[in-house]
Amino acid sequence: xxxxxxxxxxxxxxxxxxxxxxxEMTLSSKRIRMILGxxxxxxxxxxxxxxxxxxxxxxxxxxxxxxxxQKPSLSGTFWNQQQQRLDFIHNPNFNTILxxxxxxxxxxxxxxxxxxxxxxxxxxxxxxxxxxxxxxLINQPTICEDAPFLLLVVKTLVPHxxxxxxxxxxxxxxxxxxxxxxxxVFLLGSAMxxxxxxxxxxxxxxxxxxxxxxxxxxxxxTFFNLTLKDILFLDWYSSFCPNSQFVLKGDDDVFVxxxxxxxxxxxxxxxxIPDLFTGDVITNAGPHxxxxxxxxxxxSYFVGSYxxxxxxxxxxxxxxxxxxxxxxSKKVVIYPIDDVYTGMCLKKLGLVPEKHxxxxxxxxxxxxxxxxxxxxxxxxxxxxxxxxxxxxxxxIVHPELHCQ
Ligand SMILES: *[C@@H]1O[C@H](CO)[C@@H](O)[C@H](O)[C@H]1NC(C)=O
Ligand SMILES: *[C@@H]1O[C@H](CO)[C@@H](O)[C@H](O)[C@H]1NC(C)=O
Ligand SMILES: *[C@@H]1O[C@H](CO)[C@@H](O)[C@H](O)[C@H]1NC(C)=O
Numbered sequence: 479x480x481x482x483x484x485x486x487x488x489x490x491x492x493x494x495x496x497x498x499x500x501x502e503m504t505l506s507s508k509r510i511r512m513i514l515g516x517x518x519x520x521x522x523x524x525x526x527x528x529x530x531x532x533x534x535x536x537x538x539x540x541x542x543x544x545x546x547x548q549k550p551s552l553s554g555t556f557w558n559q560q561q562q563r564l565d566f567i568h569n570p571n572f573n574t575i576l577x578x579x580x581x582x583x584x585x586x587x588x589x590x591x592x593x594x595x596x597x598x599x600x601x602x603x604x605x606x607x608x609x610x611x612x613x614x615l616i617n618q619p620t621i622c623e624d625a626p627f628l629l630l631v632v633k634t635l636v637p638h639x640x641x642x643x644x645x646x647x648x649x650x651x652x653x654x655x656x657x658x659x660x661x662x663v664f665l666l667g668s669a670m671x672x673x674x675x676x677x678x679x680x681x682x683x684x685x686x687x688x689x690x691x692x693x694x695x696x697x698x699x700t701f702f703n704l705t706l707k708d709i710l711f712l713d714w715y716s717s718f719c720p721n722s723q724f725v726l727k728g729d730d731d732v733f734v735x736x737x738x739x740x741x742x743x744x745x746x747x748x749x750x751i752p753d754l755f756t757g758d759v760i761t762n763a764g765p766h767x768x769x770x771x772x773x774x775x776x777x778s779y780f781v782g783s784y785x786x787x788x789x790x791x792x793x794x795x796x797x798x799x800x801x802x803x804x805x806x807s808k809k810v811v812i813y814p815i816d817d818v819y820t821g822m823c824l825k826k827l828g829l830v831p832e833k834h835x836x837x838x839x840x841x842x843x844x845x846x847x848x849x850x851x852x853x854x855x856x857x858x859x860x861x862x863x864x865x866x867x868x869x870x871x872x873x874i875v876h877p878e879l880h881c882q
Contacts, residue, residue, distance in 0.1 A: 553781065554778075554781075555777065555778055555779055555780055555781045556590050556604075556778060556779045556780070557779050557780040557811055557813065558780065558781060558782065560811040561810070561811045564809055564810070564811055565809075568808075568809045590604065590776075590778050590779065591778055592776065592778050596776055597769060597774065599700065599701070599702050600702070600774070600775075600776065600779075600814070602698075602700075602702070603702040603703070603814050604779075607811075607812050610706060610709050610710075610812060611710075611713070612695045612696050612697040612706075612710065613695070613696050614693070614694065614695055614696070614714075615668070615694040615695065615696050616666075616682075616683075616686045616692050616693060616694040617693060617714075617718075618663065618690055618691065618692070618693060618718075619718055621661060621663060621690065621691070621718070621719070622661060622718055622719035622721065622722055624659065625719075625721035625722050625723070626659045626660060626661035626719075626722045626723075627658040627659050627660065627722070627723050627724065627740070627743075628655075628658060628659075628660045628661075628722070628723070628724045628725075628726060628736075628739065628740060628743065629660075629661050629662075629663065629715075629719060629722040629724070629725045629726070629797075630649075630650050630660060630661065630662040630663070630726050630728075630734070630736070631662075631663055631665060631711060631725060631726065631727040631728070632645060632650065632662065632663070632664045632665065632727075632728060632729070632730050633665050633704065633707060633727070633728070633729050633730065633790075634664045634665065634666060634729075634730040635666065635667075635669065635699055635730075636666055636668070636669035636675065636678050636682055636699070637669060637675065637676075637678060638730050639681070639685065640864045641730040641731060641864050642664055642685075642730060643864070644864030644865075644867045644868055645662070645730065645867070646662070646689065646691070647868065647871075648867050648868055648870075648871035649733065649734040649735070649736045649867070649871060650662040650734075650736075651736075652691070655736055655737060655740060656736075656737045656740040656741065656744075658740050658743075658744075660736065660740075661719075661722070662691055663691050663692075663693050664691055664692050664693065664730075665693055665707055665710075665711050666682075666692060666693065666694040666695070666699060667694070667695055667696075667697045667698060667699030667700075667703060667706075667707060668694070668695075668696055668697060668698060668699055669699060670698045670699075672698075673698070673700065682694070693711075693714060695707075695710050697710075701772065702814040704790070704815075704816035705812055705813060705814060705815070705816040705819045706812070707816070708816045708819065708820065709807050709812070711727075712800060712803055712804035712807060713804060715800050715801075715804065716800075716801055716804045720797065720801060721797065722797050723743075723751075723796065723797050724743055724754075724794065724795070724796055724797060725794070725795055725796070725797060725800050726739060726792070726793070726794045727790075727792070727793055727794075727795075728791060728792035728793070728858060729790070729791045729792070729860065729861075731860065731861040731862060731863070732791050732792050732858050732859065732860045732861060732862065733853070733858065733859045733860075733862045733866070733867050733870050733871075734792065734857070734858050735836075735853060735854070735856055735857055735858070735874060737874065737875075738836070738854070738855070738856070738857055739794065739857055742794075742836075742857065743794075751796050751798065752796065752798045752799070753796075753798075753799065753829050754794070754795055754796040754798075754799060754832075755788065755793065755794075755795040755796075755799050755824060755829060755831045755832065756788070756793070756794050756795070756831065756832045756833070756834045756837070757788030757789060757792060757793035757794060757831060757833075757834065757837045757839075758788055758789040758791070758792070758833065758834075758837040758838065758839040758840070759786050759787070759788050759789075759831045759832065759833035760784075760786065760787055760788070760789060761786045762783065763783070763784045763787075763818075764782070764783040764784055765780055765784070773815060775814065775815070780813070784818050784821060784822075785821045785822055785824070785825040786821060786825075786830060786831055787817050787818050787820060787821025787822075787824075787831060788817060788820070788821070788831045788833075788837070789817055789837070789839035789860075790816050790817030790820070791839045791858070791860040791861075792837055792839065792857075792858035792860065793817075793820070793831075793837075794834075794837075794857075799829070802827055802829075803820070803823050803824075803827070806823045806826050806827050807823055809826060810822050810823050810826050834857065836855070836856050836857030836858070837857055837858050838856060838858065838859045838860065839858075839860045840860070841859060841860060841861070842856070842859060850870075850873035850876070850879055850881070851879070851881035851882075853870050853873055853874060854873070854874060854881050
């Protein structure tokens, strides 16, 4: 823009000079000197402008990572330090210099001062937080051969046979729904004897052979390993189902109005799809510091507030977002609470989860719970028993029920 302006300035000046010449034929030498001086000033100004612009905008410009030349202001907490370490490794200016994390400066210290005072499940989480890859025990490698429009992904535990069956018979029915192909998979880890689970290995094997919708990995399935389940799923997704258009991920105790979800997706504007991530979004939250709470996270592990995140009971995103999440998950330090972790990954991607009023992770008002028409407009409700799920599903598909 600036150089164009400069050239037009010059052309204008030449024209003025030309007109002057024609009009008067002769010019006083004083006047010529004045015009020449003005032109010279203009040319120098243009050159200066171009130079200063090119040093600002040129694509070849070398980014000087001022952040890392300065002494980094170090966080004293584990997660925050680890994230600084990962940011360091993945900094495009450094990854050629630093071949491996072991070459990192010693300002990265892996110390948790109060480790021995932490609850056992948090210690377990810490000990294994570096390991995010486990072998699969049961896979369905061809389940997405015909790329589904909507992939329904259900987080469940080995003993929850009844919940899975209710889902298969209702909102998780595979095949064509509302003229769109739907596929369902269940995500499981292992039910360990140390958590006092009975051995249901053979029953699960039978279920997997019968329904071909079970994905199981060889890790201990606990609350604080839910983020691990999420990461393992994203890795699986990018290998075995990367062409599905949308993903709905939910718990096994939610009711999902699948036809309503498909209608929502059908109406979605095309430009919304690449960044689609929607659910019951929670903002301005932070870690719980009460040791007795399920969600407790110690100060020595994480400080700061949480980015906006969608409650993990049910979220809807596009296949493109799933692939982006899979990639960025390698650059975000694991966090024991899975929905918060997904929020952190979205933040790293520069995405913001969008709140949708049809996602009811904290249920609906008690007086509406038995109103069939309410469920026709909702997308997801938490929580419902298998019997309630079957009951509500009949309301959804009931052809004689007319709602305004
Ligand atoms: C069903 O979907 C296909 C493409 O997936 C489309 O061509 C067709 O028009 C749809 N039919 C109806 C009745 O919406
Ligand atoms: C559970 O049962 C299966 C077969 O019945 C057996 O192979 C497996 O070792 C058992 N697992 C444990 C942890 O005992
Ligand atoms: C997560 O899974 C790993 C692998 O099975 C296990 O060693 C670890 O204790 C689990 N973490 C939690 C918090 O249960």
